Amino acid sequence: MAGRPEPVLMQTNPAGSKAPYITPILVLGAIPLLLANWFTVVAILGRDCVVLHGGGNITQCGGGLSEEEMSAVSGLIALAVLIIQIALIVLISRRLRSTPQ
Numbered sequence: 001m002a003g004r005p006e007p008v009l010m011q012t013n014p015a016g017s018k019a020p021y022i023t024p025i026l027v028l029g030a031i032p033l034l035l036a037n038w039f040t041v042v043a044i045l046g047r048d049c050v051v052l053h054g055g056g057n058i059t060q061c062g063g064g065l066s067e068e069e070m071s072a073v074s075g076l077i078a079l080a081v082l083i084i085q086i087a088l089i090v091l092i093s094r095r096l097r098s099t100p101q
Contacts, residue, residue, distance in 0.1 A: 022093055026086060026089065026090070030082065030086065033082055033085060034078055034079065034082045037077075037078035037079075037081045037082055037085075038074055038075055038078035040078075041074040041077045041078050041081070042070070042071065042074045045065075045070050045073065045074050046067075046070060046074075049067065049070070
């Protein structure tokens with residue numbers, strides 16, 4: 001039976017060989033991105049902080065927030081921005097993986 005060989009189906013991997021590395025890159029990139037977001041938000045919110053007393057113990061920042069409240073609010077805003085950024089990264093990477101190459 002020396003006939004024609006049967007066709008073999010090829011396995012296709014639309015993401016290429018980089019698929020297992022996407023999640024660790026997102027996880028490792030999240031911490032520096034969160035710190036960068038926090039620093040940016042603190043710089044924006046804290047640009048109008050003023051010292052209320054000469055000793056420098058009490059400061060008041062934008063909108064009547066104390067310095068501690070401003071740090072907490074900027075952390076929450078930075079976390080929200082990080083979630084939006086990661087969602088965009090995941091959506092873009094899915095779109096790139098789904099396009100034929």
